[in-house]
């Protein structure tokens with residue numbers, strides 16, 4: 594067999610316009626190709642269009658335009674078929690509050706056509722695997738945020754989907770629960786499940802995802818491995834300087850410092866991009882002589898600095 598990479602998810606020219614008092618172009622011509630077996634991350638700020646994109650892939654939202662193919666099946670032409678091999682964990686908790694943890698998984702299995710015995714077996718196995726077996730009888734309200742999220746993931750994969758959609762899987766979780774979810778998602782990849790997830794935590798995208806697309810205002814700005822994206826900013830370090838008074842003259846002086854490749858003005862200071870920080874600070878301070886310096890921060894290349902470079906805004910963690 595030759596080398597055969599297959600696409601688990603292919604999105605072409607996806608557009609979603611919400612009509613209302615004001616027209617919102619939530620997704621504005623997105624193209625995406627997620628390979629079989631990878632963890633792919635959509636990273637972007639609030640309102641970027643992440644949930645809408647997932648909604649279109651999972652048949653919840655009818656696109657205005659575009660094509661989506663999952664495992665070779667056209668999602669828009671054949672949504673019922675597509676739903677058989679996709680799993681979804683929505684941004685909001687959608688556990689059935691009138692059912693306990695076990696029943697949440699069990700009834701999902703029944704819904705997907707398993708007989709009672711098989712559903713019981715599958716639910717028991719998943720609760721054990723996800724370390725929820727001791728809480729099998731607990732009602733959703735009695736579960737911690739981390740447990741509830743693990744239960745939602747267990748339920749989402751109970752019918753053995755090939756592709757799993759995770760919308761902000763760790764939003765609001767404490768650091769320990771977040772790591773537990775990461776481990777779990779890596780485990781799913783080992784089982785061959787393709788994962789398309791959204792996040793606005795750049796560290797999560799960096800640590801967990803094989804490839805990442807940065808999305809803003811419904812458009813994909815860049816897409817690649819975390820290492821490739823950081824390379825996009827030329828491996829540049831970002832230095833932020835806060836001063837009492839911003840002047841064009843100061844900006845020019847900073848721009849003339851050897852090693853600084855560009856200077857951007859901010860309301861309360863400057864953002865400097867530099868290829869190396871060794872010995873730079875003294876030179877910057879010298880250029881700032883006589884200015885009322887308030888604060889200096891230095892950031893090595895991260896997905897956050899990539900986002901800032903592309904949009905001029907912070908993504909916020």
Ligand SMILES: Nc1ncnc2c1ncn2[C@@H]1O[C@H](COP(=O)(O)OP(=O)(O)OP(=O)(O)O)[C@@H](O)[C@H]1O
Pocket residue numbers: 611612613617618619637638639640641642643644645646684793
């Ligand atoms: N049903 C809807 N009707 C009208 N506008 C909508 C609807 N759903 C989403 N939008 C708008 O579309 C844009 C994209 O929303 P979306 O929920 O996809 O963003 P997101 O990236 O998931 O954001 P968040 O990080 O807050 O979850 C936003 O401006 C949002 O207000």
Ligand SMILES: [Mg+2]
Pocket residue numbers: 643644645684760
């Ligand atoms: Mg969202």
